[in-house]
Amino acid sequence: MAGGISGLRFLHPAAVLMLLxxxxxxxxxxxxxxxxxxxxxxxxxxxxxxPALIQxxxxxxxxxxxxxxxxxLLEIVAGKPSIGGGDIKLYSxxxxxxxxxxxxxxxxxxxxxAAGWLLYIGTKGQRDQVVPLGPFVLSAYLLILLMxxxxx
Numbered sequence: 001m002a003g004g005i006s007g008l009r010f011l012h013p014a015a016v017l018m019l020l021x022x023x024x025x026x027x028x029x030x031x032x033x034x035x036x037x038x039x040x041x042x043x044x045x046x047x048x049x050x051p052a053l054i055q056x057x058x059x060x061x062x063x064x065x066x067x068x069x070x071x072x073l074l075e076i077v078a079g080k081p082s083i084g085g086g087d088i089k090l091y092s093x094x095x096x097x098x099x100x101x102x103x104x105x106x107x108x109x110x111x112x113x114a115a116g117w118l119l120y121i122g123t124k125g126q127r128d129q130v131v132p133l134g135p136f137v138l139s140a141y142l143l144i145l146l147m148x149x150x151x152x
Contacts, residue, residue: 013145015044016041016097016098017142017145019041019044020041020134020137022037023037023038023090023137023138024132024134024135025134027086028132028134032084033084033086033090033134034086035086035089037090037093038086038090041093041094041096042093042096044097045060045093045096045098046096052099055100056096059096059103060092060095060096061092062095063092063095064088064092067083067088068088070083071085084133087134090134091107094107105144108140109139109143109144110133110136110137110139110140111136113136113139113140114131114133114136117131117136118131
């Protein structure tokens with residue numbers, strides 16, 4: 001019976017990992033995140049128990065509004081888009097799917113990885129290259145799962 005319980009505990013991270021893998025692949029290939037992936041992540045988040053569900057829906061909504069505001073402000077200041085709508089939807093859906101601590105660590109690590117990559121390609125003279133965020137979110141989530149021992 002204990003094996004069944006641990007198997008169920010692995011089901012949610014495995015589903016999120018699979019959806020982030022599809023997202024990273026699509027974003028890396030076409031620089032777009034189709035709405036179906038954030039929508040499926042949102043559905044995965046709806047499987048949470050009621051108290052956690054309310055908190056996660058609230059967190060996802062706040063994340064969406066903050067990122068949308070940040071995107072508008074950065075576009076006004078920089079004169080060009082800095083974060084895509086697909087990235088905003090991906091982070092918002094991930095905010096409803098993961099506990100807040102896991103989401104914050106995933107977002108922080110993804111942004112640090114992306115910043116490192118941008119610094120690297122900047123040294124190669126490719127300063128204006130658009131970098132898809134999906135692969136960095138996937139990498140960050142994998143690191144979180146490894147740190148939590150979910151994949152061991």
